[in-house]
Amino acid sequence: MAPFSLHPTLDNGFAKGDPSFPGGTLHCLCSQNPVEITLSSNVLHNHACGCSKCWKPKGALFSLVAVVPRPNLSVTANEDKLIVVDETAAILRFACKECGTHLYGRIEKEHPFYGLDFVHTELSDQKGWQEPQFAAFVSSIIEGGFDPAGIDEVRTKLKGLGLETYDSLSPGLMDAIATWTAKKNGKLPA
Ligand SMILES: N[C@@H](CCC(=O)N[C@@H](CSCO)C(=O)NCC(=O)O)C(=O)O
Ligand SMILES: [Zn+2]
Ligand SMILES: [Zn+2]
Known part of the structure; x- marks a missing residue:
């Protein structure tokens, strides 16, 4: 498999964020x-996120x-x-x-x-933002042209960084979506 970059923030490991970080500024690359x-x-x-819609830095397979x-x-x-x-x-x-x-x-x-x-x-140039929690839409990188033969290596790298991998969102977020839908259609009390 040719070398690949998951994302510049992920490739060499990342630090935990600061739970009391108050926010800050983000800017485009102009x-x-x-x-x-x-x-x-x-x-x-x-x-x-490996989906085709989220913005990825040049050469990265994933968005953060x-x-x-x-x-x-x-x-x-x-x-x-x-x-x-x-x-x-x-x-x-x-x-x-x-x-x-x-x-x-x-x-x-x-x-x-x-x-x-x-x-x-x-x-952002500031430090303390929440660190990545999981990897979503991993299989979607294939839609973006990634060789399916390399997808196991991608999942192994992500897991090695402590990021569980999913092909949609994480179970917690999928449950939140399902709960919202059930409340909307009357299957659960609103
Ligand atoms: N295989 C598709 C998946 C695209 C997709 O559904 N993306 C999700 C996650 S984006 C952030 O986590 C989504 O909610 N999209 C809604 C939207 O983008 O408007 C692909 O790769 O394109
Ligand atoms: Zn710009
Ligand atoms: Zn996305």
């Missing part, structure tokens, strides 16, 4: 007039993506450079039109994760 967002809290559910309550996110510089990459997706991903970096993803329709914004903490 050298001039970068778009900046400010988070007023740490993130939750940080995870590696986390959520933050929507009221805790504000765009604090150069908002005029943001565009939505796919208006049809559930998660509307706001990207810098110059460098292509996704700053945040927001849900505007009825959805189990309505009220949570999706962010990439690697875009």
